[in-house]
Structure formats: C-alpha cells, structure tokens
Amino acid sequence: MPEQSPGSRPTLEAVAARAGVSRATASRVVNGGAGVRQSLADKVREAVEELGYVPNQAARSLVTRQSGAVAVIIAEPEFRIFSDPFFEQQVRGISRELTANDAQLVLLWVEGPGDYDRIARYLAGGHVDGALAFSLHNDDGLPALIRRAKVPTVFGGRPGAGAAAVPYVDCDNRGGARTAVRHLVGLGRERIAHIAGPRDQTSAIDRADGYRDVLFDADPALTAQGDFTEDSGARAMAELLERRPDLDAVFAANDLMAAGALRVLRERGRRVPDQVAVVGFDDMVTVAESAKPSLTTVRQDIEGMGRLMVRLLTRVLSQDGDGRHVGAPASVIMPTELVRRASA
C-alpha cells in the first residue's frame, strides 16, 4: 500500500512527464477524449495509477452528482465527539478538503444501535454522494450498514474483521509502536511496560502488536489494560507498579493514557524520565505539551488523514460514475514519527 504525504497532490504535468507525453495528450486521456493511441493512453493511465493522480473532473464529480454532499459518520455518541480533540482534528481536515472541492459536509453520529436503520435509510435515499466513516469498535454496526446502503465509502482507521473490503486511511499503528519501543530500548531501558488500549479497536490491537514485535519475550505482567481515557491510564500505571515495581519505562497506546500514567508516577515519587521513561501515541498537542514532564510520543497526522480520506473518496466516486477506472482505490497507511520531548 502506498504511503502518501498529505498535501502533495500530483499534477497533470507530473502525469504527463511520467508517461512521457505532452500535457495535452495526458489531459485528453484523463478526460476520456478520443484520438489518443492506445499505447500512449495506457502509459498515461499507468502514470495516473502510479502517482495517485486525481483528475479535476473527479474532484468536481463530488458536486456535479446528485447531492453535492458527503456524509461524515462517526460511530460514537455525541458527548464523545464533542469532547475528544481527536475527532475535532479529523473533522477539520475533512472539512477543509471538502470545502476545497465545494462539497457539503453533513455530520452524522450514532448514539446507539437503534440509529443504524435510520442512518441507512438516509444514506440510501440519495442525499449524499458518498460517506466517510469512523468505525472504531469491532462490534459497531457501521460497516454492515454501509454495505447495506451501497453508498461509496472510505473508512477512517482500519475497520474490524467483520468489515467489507472498503478502502480506508489509517496511520502505521504497528510501525509507530515499534519505533516507540525501540526508542526506549535505545535509552537502555530493560523492563518496558505497555498500557494497552481497548481490545476491540484495531488501532489498539496494532499498537500492542508493535510492542510485542520488539519485545516478543516480555513478561506478560508488564502489560496492563486501559480504554484510551486518562483515568484508565492512571489505573493501569498503578497496577503495573504493583506487579513490577522494578519497571523502568512505559509505552502507553495513546497520549491521554500516558498523561494518566505520568500523574501516578508523580504521585508515587518516581522521577520521569530518570527512573521511568514514558512514551505515548497520537501527539495530541494539547495533551502532550502540557503534560509534566512534556510527553515524548508517536505523531500521526490526524488532520492529514482526514484530507486523504476525501481524496480517496473522490477516486472511488470517479470510478463509480462512468466506469473509467483511474486507479483502484487502495487503502492508505500514513507514516508516523517519534516526537521527542522530556518524558523519554
């Protein structure tokens, strides 16, 4: 799966250069015009595929279709959406990219299982051209609903096992976790604990797998379970100190849990990073920078992932519309990077 950085939208010029044809020829092929030799047309299509080029009319198709609107569906209750800065960042990237395409964002969410039928009816009613869906828990009904409504969709985050083969945008959760743990190993830490996220979320599972990739023989007592909230991180930290008072590092599966862990370490008089080094995941800036000490963490480009979801949906829609395939919409895994602050 290709790794793309956000904002680097390939141009038609780049496609022409890659295919070794003029811009006019590339344009004719991309816009479905006739009069281009098959061999040249194939080269252009190859270049489109390789570069992930999104033709303008595909972008415009978002608004020339029936509704000009795209649903953003979050399988979380309203109180979480409005209180977790994670969602705000995702929605911000999506909102900007849809606005750039003159497409209307309509936000829907799921308070409970009773909402799925109604949402499916709305989606099936032609009121949106496509959907961007966040299905964070393995047992939520969103992927099934999407399948039923037959509306072109891109997922944010890899959906659980029950999901259909729908393209998604995710960050490299497993690779990012490996980077975090290798950083702690590089600091000379020998008893590295893990505070894991909820077992029903693919991001948490992948981050725990990354921890085990590096520390495949770690004592199971060095892993404690959290649920991505700050309080759960504090509880997990207390458990870990009980079980393994000799631990010298912690990799928490997100920043909020890391903040909870830091709080408990401070209360117990453990110096960070001297005695216990701590690394988080996400780089929620409001959390990581204000942590005491400030939090070393694995950064994912949440806003950029939102923008990429729109670009991917644009490609799905351009295929659906007229049968001209401009490149199979593959899922996109965004790279992560370690952001060093004071805690490790």
Add this chain to the structure above:
Amino acid sequence: MPEQSPGSRPTLEAVAARAGVSRATASRVVNGGAGVRQSLADKVREAVEELGYVPNQAARSLVTRQSGAVAVIIAEPEFRIFSDPFFEQQVRGISRELTANDAQLVLLWVEGPGDYDRIARYLAGGHVDGALAFSLHNDDGLPALIRRAKVPTVFGGRPGAGAAAVPYVDCDNRGGARTAVRHLVGLGRERIAHIAGPRDQTSAIDRADGYRDVLFDADPALTAQGDFTEDSGARAMAELLERRPDLDAVFAANDLMAAGALRVLRERGRRVPDQVAVVGFDDMVTVAESAKPSLTTVRQDIEGMGRLMVRLLTRVLSQDGDGRHVGAPASVIMPTELVRRASA
C-alpha cells in the same frame, strides 16, 4: 408568547377536555376527517392552539416526508462548535428529540462566508425536511440563506434585526439579567458592574438591557466589554477595577467571562463574595461548579431549548404539509432561574 416547560407534551385527551368534546371528535378534527360541526371543530382547533398540541401525524411527518432528515446548521466555525460546551448541550437536546421522532439529524456548520451558497444549494435540494439554525451574530448570512432556500426553519436564539419572521426558541435573556442584578441589589450591593457580551449578539444585547432595566442610572464606567470568552472576562474585570476600584459586585453576561473575572479578583486579592459579589449567566455546570468560589448564575435550560426547537419545527412542517393549520408557530421564550452558589 407562551412559556412552555420541556417534556410536557400535551395529549389529545387534554385537547378534547379543553374543547369539551369527546376524544373521538377531537381526533377527527385533528386528523382532518369530515363530519364534525363547524362550531365544535373551531373549539378543538382553539384547544390545539392554546395547548400547543402536536398531533402524532405531524410528528410522523418528519419521517414520512421526502428525506426524513433535519439539518442543524450552526453559523460558527468547527473549532468553536467542538470546543464550546454550549453547542454540545444544544445539540444533545435536539438529537434526543429528533431520535424520538425517528428523524435523522445532519449537522452542518459555517467556516466562512464562502460556505453559504453551498449550504443553500444543499437545503434547496430536498435533502432535509427542515432546519434548526443557530445564527448568533447579527452579520452572519444564515437568516438570508434560510429565506432563499425556502426550507422550513426554527432558529435557536432570537435572530438579529435582518432576519425574516421565522419562529425561534430563546431563553428570557433580559428577564434573567434583571433577576441577577436584583439579586445583587438585594445583597446590599451599590456599585454593580456589568461585563457585557459581544455587541452583535442578541443574547448579549438583551442581557445588557436587563442590567440597565434595574440600574438605569448606573455609571457607564461600570460597564466593560467582553466577547463571551474567559480571557475577555479577565480583561474586562481588570479594566473595571482600574476605572472603579470601589465596585462591590459584577454581573457577567456569561459564565466563562465570570470565571475570567473571578481569576482577576483572586489575583488582586479581592475576596469573593465579601468584597465583590459575582453572578454569571448560562449555568454551564462544568464552568460554574468548578469556579473558585463556585459561581452563582442564571440558569437557562439549553438542552430543553433544543428539544423545543424540534417540537416547533414539527408544527411548522405539519402546517406546510397539507394546509391544515394546527396553530401558528409562535416563538417560545423559556424562563430562566437564579442558581445560588458561593460567589453571590
């Protein structure tokens, strides 16, 4: 304008009793059936009007119409919607009431003036049966857009002067402010300052009017301007202390500004409430209860106002649908109440 408490939805039985007819007769009139004497039918319609009865089929009309969806449009950028607990509470009440009507909530917001055309196209496209709109600033384009799109709409908060005659739900901003100021007067305070909200928002204007209703001869130097944010409240408080160091009370036009004022009073060593009594407005519980000291404030039922907006829209839709008027949809002004805590 009738004051209604949320949740007290009048029944058909109540309509029949008020009209002095049988339930069957009331039902025939409400459901448009024939065979009821004109004089009785008029009595039933009067009772419907007086009680604000919403017939079931009107509630159902939300879903039997074309889309089954209602747009909630907030004329604020996404970062404010996701960070101000006020919007979360409003959306919560609306979400619950729409769910009870099996109608789909779709949330739209306005990042900038460039968004209005697109939103108007979406609304005019028949993708929603109605809209609930929050237009907080006199100069935003939402009321004009609503007029253009011709979609049945109820406003949250009284729209500014430029708005069409659209029904709205608001709280009694002016009366609530009077209650707050009278409370301070009752405590024996004689130099009561006001921290006003933005001059382009009707709620802020009405609250300042309420302050002046009670203290019509107050020194203008006792009023300072804020913008509903905590920092602006702190700045206004510092200004007021500069101008009138002898002040002994402050009525802030919202809780966030009151929290900023409390911070400055604490920094300057002014004891609250002994030396300076402080009253806010809104009763944002997360703000008012955690303030030091906890904040006496004017409570408005934000969630209940959201629910009422849905009920009002239901009535507008039931009129639009078939020409049978079940009562002109009047705007609703909800009462406020003073919540006493430690600050005054």
